[in-house]
């Protein structure tokens with residue numbers, strides 16, 4: 013994603029009431045950052061410009077939502093979009109996904125969303141894929157016992173790699189489609205910016221929902 017540099021981005025994020033900077037201060041108590049702390053916590057990894065979160069937090073007010081993003085420019089756009097909704101169940105975390113286990117406690121997350129993550133196609137970069145075993149072990153640790161994970165991608169290679177990694181690393185499959193927009197899951201799907209871009213070119217969207225095996 014190429015966005016023009018915003019010289020005010022850092023300042024906006026540092027001072028915005030909906031944004032937390034990577035911190036372990038709320039580890040285990042993220043829900044208390046929301047007006048309804050009893051609601052389950054859903055986390056999108058790599059929120060980008062934030063369309064999904066703004067729409068999902070409106071569609072599911074009975075859930076709390078956090079978007080994680082490390083790059084300032086898209087995050088500012090996401091935060092402004094989220095602010096417009098006036099939803100109280102929506103926050104943003106300015107951090108690197110690599111720090112996930114420092115920021116969240118065991119069992120704290122109801123659902124992770126991986127939306128159009130970088131496929132890192134070169135074999136030597138496989139460890140950077142967000143469905144590499146080291147990441148899957150972290151998600152397992154942080155997910156609530158009834159929690160799950162949803163992945164959407166336009167990359168067939170990332171999709172097939174992810175299916176293999178889920179199988180090999182103790183996840184069970186709840187749903188999947190190689191053409192989400194023409195599947196039985198289409199009606200409940202909330203699109204992201206990247207998803208709309210790829211779908212408008214006629215590309216299929218790959219989808220899978222998994223949960224850790226008990």
Ligand SMILES: C[S@@+](CC[C@H](N)C(=O)[O-])C[C@H]1O[C@@H](n2cnc3c(N)ncnc32)[C@H](O)[C@@H]1O
Pocket residue numbers: 013057058059060061062080081082083086107108109110127128129130204205206207
């Ligand atoms: C391809 S974009 C997808 C954005 C959005 N999810 C969508 O579907 O439209 C991936 C996003 O993940 C963010 N990202 C990649 N690696 C990250 C990391 N290690 N920590 C936090 N954000 C990351 C990027 O900055 C980028 O905004």
